[in-house]
Amino acid sequence: MSGVGNENEYYYCEGKTLPVVRLIGRESLPADCIHKKRKPGEFIIYLIFSGELNLREDGRAYHLIPGDFIILHPDRIHQGTRPGACGYYYIHVNPDFLTSTRWTDDAILKEMTRMRTDSLNSNPYDREKAVNAAFYLPKYYNFAHCQKYHDLCQEIAESIPVFRNRRECYQLMTSCRVMEFLIQISRLFLADRLQLPGAQKKTFGKIDPLMNYLNTRYRDDISSHEIEERFQCNFDYINRVFKKYTGQTIFEYLTGVRVGRAIELMASSSMKMAQIAEETGFQDPSYFSKVFRRETGMSPSDYAQEKDIRG
16 A cells, blocks of 8 residues: 555445356466466456465556455456466456545545444434445455454355355355455455554544444443543543544444434333333433433434334
């Protein structure tokens, strides 16, 4: 990846339809083999697991090594530049599945983080506030140092027999697995880029684990002091950074999580409102009712009746 002021290529997926997988498999090339020249007419995705693959796509050279992920464009000619032993997984998908875009490093991180925040803020029970299913993929990135790299390899490896057994709905099952693999690539790329050096990016990299913490520990009595201790940071500073990238303060976000979970419990359980309040981190039912009304415009009981989720 180049500097923050330079644009790099990324691929955008709307997420509205599954990829049409024409081929998926695992290849091991001998040392005297050189990649053939071709204009594929479809997207080709490689994940390298051994050796090296030297190729050029429309004038840009790539020296691919284990851990490298690359997307080759349907309308660009690529060819090997020199022979070499190489092992890789490959996926061929339809040419209209992805759209090429260009972003600076900072801009793509901000956009992907916004999409993550929108998703975390979404209410799965409110169809009017459905979150966009779109995501971005890097054109080229090395994942070898990432903790979940081997999981990526395993996901592809487990998809190959599904594609090859030709049983009923095998194409649909393969498409679902490939879509999951690509979403994991997008998530892992974002997580890794947030760990870049630099004071701002280092703090920025704490936002995602902080969101995860708030989404899983919302029942707890979470304080600014506890957040400082757990994330080794100054609360006022990380709160400003959190708001910069999410549009909400930490405790505004936490309130949204708690209210969203309360709505979920209204739909999925027979708990009384006082029990729901306690289950979602509100020790005082009256305060729960006040906050719920402020967030939704209705009391908890009126909301349940309006949405017809209590039968």
